[in-house]
Amino acid sequence: MRTARLLTGTALAVASAALCAAPAYGAGVDTGGAGGAEAIELYPATVAPGAEVTVNTASCEADDAVSGDAGAVGAGRFTLIPSAHEQDAVGRFEVPPSAQPGTYEIVVRCSSGARMTGDLVVTLTSTQESRPQTPVHPRGSVKTGVGGALGPDPVQTAAGVAALAVAAAGGTWLLHRRARGDGI
Numbered sequence: 001m002r003t004a005r006l007l008t009g010t011a012l013a014v015a016s017a018a019l020c021a022a023p024a025y026g027a028g029v030d031t032g033g034a035g036g037a038e039a040i041e042l043y044p045a046t047v048a049p050g051a052e053v054t055v056n057t058a059s060c061e062a063d064d065a066v067s068g069d070a071g072a073v074g075a076g077r078f079t080l081i082p083s084a085h086e087q088d089a090v091g092r093f094e095v096p097p098s099a100q101p102g103t104y105e106i107v108v109r110c111s112s113g114a115r116m117t118g119d120l121v122v123t124l125t126s127t128q129e130s131r132p133q134t135p136v137h138p139r140g141s142v143k144t145g146v147g148g149a150l151g152p153d154p155v156q157t158a159a160g161v162a163a164l165a166v167a168a169a170g171g172t173w174l175l176h177r178r179a180r181g182d183g184i
Contacts, residue, residue, distance in 0.1 A: 060110035
């Protein structure tokens with residue numbers, strides 16, 4: 001019984017590794033009845049939020065209007081235009097900086113009715129090493145309490161200044177009374 005569990009776990013690990021290593025092109029092809037091995041290619045297939053993705057397909061006819069939909073990742077629709085390279089249609093879209101990590105379906109449609117899909121994987125860091133990484137600079141204020149003099153909330157800043165003024169006035173009054181000998 002223990003050997004069967006071990007073999008089942010090993011088989012599942014190998015199957016999941018094979019699925020993760022599958023290329024982005026050729027995934028989820030629905031030719032709308034046209035038949036054939038049609039696909040889209042996504043480059044890069046794994047990206048970080050804010051990156052640009054290029055989509056290629058050779059599945060449409062030369063006179064087809066080709067459109068893409070990256071709405072699943074939040075990028076919306078984009079147009080593919082004919083390329084001189086192997087009669088491909090090529091388009092680009094930018095993954096929004098707010099995109100969450102996960103796998104998203106990108107859809108390409110030809111005006112002749114063919115529909116192709118491919119999976120785009122969004123990660124927190126890009127695995128692409130051929131392009132230099134752009135440094136990410138922090139934005140916004142640091143949440144460390146009430147805030148500073150130039151903080152984003154003027155009401156909290158005014159309350160802090162008022163509290164300091166009251167404390168200073170009270171301390172001065174107490175020191176003045178003590179110096180006169182009025183007793184505290």
